[in-house]
Amino acid sequence: MKLEFIPTDYDYFDFEGRNYIRIYGRDEKEKRICVIDTCPIYLWAILKKGVSEPKIKKIIEKIKKIKVNIAGRTTTIEKIEVHNKNFLGKEVKALKIFATNYKDLHEIADHLGLPEIEKRRGYDLGFITHYIIEKKIKPLHWYEIEGEVITGIENFGGISEILDVNLCIKLEKHKEIQDKYFSPKILSYDIETDSIKIGEGEILMISLVGKNFKKVLTWKKANKKEDYVEYVKDEKELLEKFIKYTREFSPDFLVGYFSDGFDLPYLKARAQINKVKLNLSLDDSQPIFSRGVIQTAKTRGITHIDLLRFIRTVYGQYMQSETYSLNEVAKEFLGDTKKAFELKHSSKILEKDWDKYFEYNLHDSVLVYNLFEKFWPDILEFSRITREPPTEITRIGLSKFTESYILHNLEKFNEIPEKKPTTDQLSERRHLGHVEGAFVLEPTPGLYEKIAMFDFTSMHTSIIISMNLSGPTLLEKPEKNSNSIETSRGKFYFTKKPGFIPLMLKEIFEKRKRFKAEYKKNPDPITKARSNAFKVLSASIHGYIGFFGSRYYSKEASASILAYVRKFNMDTIKKIEKKGYKVLYGDTDSIAIKMNNSSKEQIKELLKELNSNLPGIMELELEGFFERGLWVTTRSGKTGAKKKYALLGEDQKIKIRGFETVRRDWCPLARELQNKVINLILGDGDKKRALEYAKEIIKKIKNREINKSSLIIRSQLKKPISEYKAISPHVIAAKKMRELKIPIEHGALVSYYVAETKGKSKLIRDKVKLPEEKGEYDIKYYLEHQIMPAIENIFQVFGLNTKEMIDGKKQMTLGEF
DNA sequence: ATATACACGGATCCCCTATTTCC
DNA sequence: GGAAATAGGGGATCCGTGTA
Numbered sequence: 001m002k003l004e005f006i007p008t009d010y011d012y013f014d015f016e017g018r019n020y021i022r023i024y025g026r027d028e029k030e031k032r033i034c035v036i037d038t039c040p041i042y043l044w045a046i047l048k049k050g051v052s053e054p055k056i057k058k059i060i061e062k063i064k065k066i067k068v069n070i071a072g073r074t075t076t077i078e079k080i081e082v083h084n085k086n087f088l089g090k091e092v093k094a095l096k097i098f099a100t101n102y103k104d105l106h107e108i109a110d111h112l113g114l115p116e117i118e119k120r121r122g123y124d125l126g127f128i129t130h131y132i133i134e135k136k137i138k139p140l141h142w143y144e145i146e147g148e149v150i151t152g153i154e155n156f157g158g159i160s161e162i163l164d165v166n167l168c169i170k171l172e173k174h175k176e177i178q179d180k181y182f183s184p185k186i187l188s189y190d191i192e193t194d195s196i197k198i199g200e201g202e203i204l205m206i207s208l209v210g211k212n213f214k215k216v217l218t219w220k221k222a223n224k225k226e227d228y229v230e231y232v233k234d235e236k237e238l239l240e241k242f243i244k245y246t247r248e249f250s251p252d253f254l255v256g257y258f259s260d261g262f263d264l265p266y267l268k269a270r271a272q273i274n275k276v277k278l279n280l281s282l283d284d285s286q287p288i289f290s291r292g293v294i295q296t297a298k299t300r301g302i303t304h305i306d307l308l309r310f311i312r313t314v315y316g317q318y319m320q321s322e323t324y325s326l327n328e329v330a331k332e333f334l335g336d337t338k339k340a341f342e343l344k345h346s347s348k349i350l351e352k353d354w355d356k357y358f359e360y361n362l363h364d365s366v367l368v369y370n371l372f373e374k375f376w377p378d379i380l381e382f383s384r385i386t387r388e389p390p391t392e393i394t395r396i397g398l399s400k401f402t403e404s405y406i407l408h409n410l411e412k413f414n415e416i417p418e419k420k421p422t423t424d425q426l427s428e429r430r431h432l433g434h435v436e437g438a439f440v441l442e443p444t445p446g447l448y449e450k451i452a453m454f455d456f457t458s459m460h461t462s463i464i465i466s467m468n469l470s471g472p473t474l475l476e477k478p479e480k481n482s483n484s485i486e487t488s489r490g491k492f493y494f495t496k497k498p499g500f501i502p503l504m505l506k507e508i509f510e511k512r513k514r515f516k517a518e519y520k521k522n523p524d525p526i527t528k529a530r531s532n533a534f535k536v537l538s539a540s541i542h543g544y545i546g547f548f549g550s551r552y553y554s555k556e557a558s559a560s561i562l563a564y565v566r567k568f569n570m571d572t573i574k575k576i577e578k579k580g581y582k583v584l585y586g587d588t589d590s591i592a593i594k595m596n597n598s599s600k601e602q603i604k605e606l607l608k609e610l611n612s613n614l615p616g617i618m619e620l621e622l623e624g625f626f627e628r629g630l631w632v633t634t635r636s637g638k639t640g641a642k643k644k645y646a647l648l649g650e651d652q653k654i655k656i657r658g659f660e661t662v663r664r665d666w667c668p669l670a671r672e673l674q675n676k677v678i679n680l681i682l683g684d685g686d687k688k689r690a691l692e693y694a695k696e697i698i699k700k701i702k703n704r705e706i707n708k709s710s711l712i713i714r715s716q717l718k719k720p721i722s723e724y725k726a727i728s729p730h731v732i733a734a735k736k737m738r739e740l741k742i743p744i745e746h747g748a749l750v751s752y753y754v755a756e757t758k759g760k761s762k763l764i765r766d767k768v769k770l771p772e773e774k775g776e777y778d779i780k781y782y783l784e785h786q787i788m789p790a791i792e793n794i795f796q797v798f799g800l801n802t803k804e805m806i807d808g809k810k811q812m813t814l815g816e817f
Numbered sequence: 818a819t820a821t822a823c824a825c826g827g828a829t830c831c832c833c834t835a836t837t838t839c840c
Numbered sequence: 841g842g843a844a845a846t847a848g849g850g851g852a853t854c855c856g857t858g859t860a
Binding site: 437438440455459460587588589590642643644657658659662663664665715716718724725726728730731 | 853854855856857858859860
C-alpha cells in the first residue's frame, strides 16, 4: 500500500517489550491514517580520553550483558557500536548502545558506572522526540509512505481493532515529498456550567463549532428553538452526545480556550459522576491529565489544543490586551467580541433568556474556531521549525521552543545531546544570582524637538553570532586569537572556531531575514507566521542560554553577551557625542539623538559611518525620525526617569512607553487623563488646554461626578493569597472575593476601588472595596495617589509646580509656563 | 520552576525615636 | 515617675507591571 501522508500527532505503545510509535494524520484524500513504526533505540556512553582499543572491546562485552527488569518487562542490549562524535563542540569517542525499550535507557545508564566512561547521554529526550530525530518523520510535513495494512488481531495485539481510523499501516518506506497545502479539520467547543469550581455544578450546555457545523447541546428547554440547539434528556446524555458528535466529526484538533484548566477537567469530573467514559482519543482512551502546576489535558489523534496557552507563550509579550480573556484576545486578533450576556446561576436565568444563553455559548465556540484559524499558520510553522507535534508546541514555553530546535538540529554537527540539568545542578545554578544586564542612559527631562532613533538589529542575537558566544565555545584559559570580554564575573575568552550554537543561530537569523523579506514581498498568513516563528526563536536564544533549566545553560556566556550589549551601546553613544550630537536617551539597543540642525541625510550618513565599524553581522538601524519627544523625572524628582517617554512621529502618531497610561494597575481615569495631557502637549503643543483639562478632572473628582468604573484599579494575583508577605490592597480585594465565595486562584485579575471609610487607618488596604460593593470613592486618595502622580512630572517639565493644584489656593495662569 | 535584566512606583513592613497615655 | 502604648519618619522590602 502506497499513499501520501501528513502527520498531526504521535504517541507510542509497547509490544513484546519494544517501543512502537503511532503516528496519526491524514492522507491526500483527507482520510484518517495511523502509521505504526519503530526505530533504533539507543543511548551514548562517552569514553574518557585515551581508552585503548582492547579495553573498549572489554567494556563492550561487559555492557552487552546488562539486563534490566522493570514493570514486568526485560530490556536487553541489542548491539554496541563505536563512533567518533562531538560533545559540546569537542571530539570524543563514544559507544552507541542499542536497547529494546526507550523508557529503560535511564536505568541502563545507571548501570554504566564504569571508570572508562566519562558521561552518558541521549536517554532523556522522550521517545517521540527521539523517534522524530531518528526517522525524520516530522510533524506537518508531507510524505509518500509505503507499508502493510494492518488488519485482524494478529498485529500488535489487535491494535487496528481499537483505533478509530480509516487505515492503519505498518510503515516500511517513507520519502518526504514537496510541501502542499494542508487544512486540518477543526472542532472548537465551549461549556457552560453552574459553578466555576471544577465539577461542582452541572454542565448546562456544550457548544461545538466546525466547518459547516454548529451545535449547542443542552438539557434545558427554552421558548425559542434555533436550529443549532439540540435538546437532550439530562447531563449524562449531554456528555454522551458530546463524545458522539466529536468522534463523528473526527477533527484533527479539538480546540478550546483555557480548556486545559477548565472545560476538559470539568467534563472529566462530570463524566465520572455520570459514569460516562470520556473516550475522546482515537485509541478509545480518555484524556490524560498531567499533574504539573499548569494542568494539561492531552488526547491522541483527535488532538486537544488549549489555544490560550499557545497565544500566551508566543504572543503574550507583544499583545495589546491587558488580559487573556477570550473577549479581549478575540477583540485584538479578530475584531470580534463575545455576545453580551450576564452569567448567572441557572436557577436565576429567566425562561425567556435561555435562548440568549445558547447564542452566547455558541458564539464563544465561533470565536475559538476563528482564533484557531487565525493562529493555525503559527502553530503549523512552530511545529515544523521545532519538529515537535502541535500537542507539544501549543503547551511549551519559550525555553522549550529553543531547546527543541537545538535538539532536532544537532545531527548536522555530529553532536551528542547534552542532558537536562539534575536537581542539584538546578539549585546550584539558581544560587549563582543574576548577571549584570543592559545599560540604560539616564535622560535629562524635557521636551525636545527633532529626534532621530537608532537601534541595533536583533542585538543579542547578532552579538552571539558575531562573537561566537555560547557555553561550548567558552575557553577554559586565555588563548591567542580568541574574543575576550570583561564582565562583572571576570574576563571570559571565547574561541573563534564557530560553535554549533552560534552557527545554528546564524541559520535561524538568516532564515528570519529571508522570510521577513518574503513576507514583505508576498504578505500572507503563512509567510508572516514563518517570519514570526523565526523571530521568536531568534530572540529567545539569549534568554535560553541564561535560563537555569536549559541543557545548554552558561552563566559565563550569558554574562558575556550582556557585557557586549553594554559595550556596543556605550561605545556608539560616545562616538555620536564626539560628532557633536546630544544623545537624549538609550536603552539596551536603542539610542535617541537630538538632531539639532542636521538634515536627515546627515543623520543617515552618521549611521553609515557607525555601521562601518561594527563587527560581524552587527547592524545599527534607523528606527525613525520624530518631531517631538518628552522625558520626565522620576517621582522623587531627583533624576531623569528611565523606561518612560513619549514620542511624536512624523506621521503624527504618538508612541508612549512606560508611562502610567500604558499600565493596567492604574485607574482608567488617571490613565486617560495622562494620555490626554501627553497628546495635547506633544501633538498640539497646547499646554494651556492640557492644564485646563486636568483642572476639570480634578474638579469633577471633588464634586463626586466621576463614574466608579473609571476608578477601578486592577492588579493580578501572582501567587496564592497565603504566600503574600506584604498584604497589599489587591490581596485584600482577593480575600474579600474569597469570602463572597467567588473562586479566586492565582493568576486571576483582581479589581477594586478605594472608598471612604470611617476607620482611622492610614493604610490603603483598609479602604479597599470590590467594584460591586457600595461606597463613596475616596476623593483624597484619587487626587493624591492616582491623578497627581500621573500628571505632576509632565507639568513639571515646563516649570510648573502642581502642588497647589489640588486645593486651588493659587490661581494658575499660563504665565507660569 | 519552565527565556533574560533593568526600572518605576505604590504600598507595606520594620525599626527607630519621640510623644502620649496609663497606672 | 516610670513603663507601656502610640505616632510618625524613613529606609528596606515586597509587589506588579512595564521596556528592551
